[in-house]
Amino acid sequence: MVLHPGYATDLAIPSHNQRRQEILSGAEFHPYIWKEAGSICIPSYLQTGHYLGYKANAMANLKQFANACAERGVMLAVENLNPRVGYLFQTPEEMIELVNEVPECSLCLDVGHLWISSCLYGFDYYQGIQDILATGKVITTHLHSNSSHPGADERTIRLEDDHASLDKYQFPYKWIISKIAASGANMVLEVKEDPLGNYLLLMQELDQLVLSEQNSEAIKHNDATVILTERNLYETSKSHT
Numbered sequence: 001m002v003l004h005p006g007y008a009t010d011l012a013i014p015s016h017n018q019r020r021q022e023i024l025s026g027a028e029f030h031p032y033i034w035k036e037a038g039s040i041c042i043p044s045y046l047q048t049g050h051y052l053g054y055k056a057n058a059m060a061n062l063k064q065f066a067n068a069c070a071e072r073g074v075m076l077a078v079e080n081l082n083p084r085v086g087y088l089f090q091t092p093e094e095m096i097e098l099v100n101e102v103p104e105c106s107l108c109l110d111v112g113h114l115w116i117s118s119c120l121y122g123f124d125y126y127q128g129i130q131d132i133l134a135t136g137k138v139i140t141t142h143l144h145s146n147s148s149h150p151g152a153d154e155r156t157i158r159l160e161d162d163h164a165s166l167d168k169y170q171f172p173y174k175w176i177i178s179k180i181a182a183s184g185a186n187m188v189l190e191v192k193e194d195p196l197g198n199y200l201l202l203m204q205e206l207d208q209l210v211l212s213e214q215n216s217e218a219i220k221h222n223d224a225t226v227i228l229t230e231r232n233l234y235e236t237s238k239s240h241t
């Protein structure tokens with residue numbers, strides 16, 4: 001089960017997008033909004049008392065929920081979210097902290113959300129991917145790209161959760177797929193456009209990885225054969241002297 005890990009509020013959050021946006025742009029969150037469009041949070045939001053208090057509550061609740069899921073044979077995977085007010089667990093550091101504090105939880109790595117967060121908070125995106133995968137707790141992933149990019153200020157930065165095709169916006173999808181494939185985690189396409197094209201692109205990359213692995217194993221096998229042959233020749237030459 002994949003879970004959006006909650007909101008930093010005591011209010012009930014509606015599923016209807018417009019009503020949810022009205023709450024996220026309301027009085028409770030207004031001091032922490034940096035960009036009105038999308039209710040993007042200020043870069044220091046994760047260090048505010050408002051955010052930290054709700055994150056601590058979420059961790060305690062997630063522990064109970066993960067245990068309840070386990071009793072029913074269900075694995076609970078917490079997804080990293082993009083940098084909006086009210087959204088919890090937005091950075092690699094937080095995801096690693098979560099599974100260290102609540103080892104009952106697994107993780108869902110959303111590579112698009114993480115890219116948006118890296119544009120706002122300035123962490124190394126590639127290292128972040130590797131650090132989250134290195135926990136060994138990632139059991140599934142969400143694959144999509146977006147048009148976000150860093151900027152010097154509110155006017156030049158772009159933070160959009162487009163859920164676009166993998167090969168758009170120079171997104172490093174080949175590198176990402178190779179890292180996820182090596183980890184053994186599931187891959188889920190979360191694109192809003194051309195699902196068949198994205199599926200074929202993903203399968204093409206996976207086929208290339210399998211072919212590369214087979215070639216690598218063949219090379220290792222050939223190297224081992226040469227070493228063995230040289231050793232046999234040496235042993236044979238000794239026996240005749």
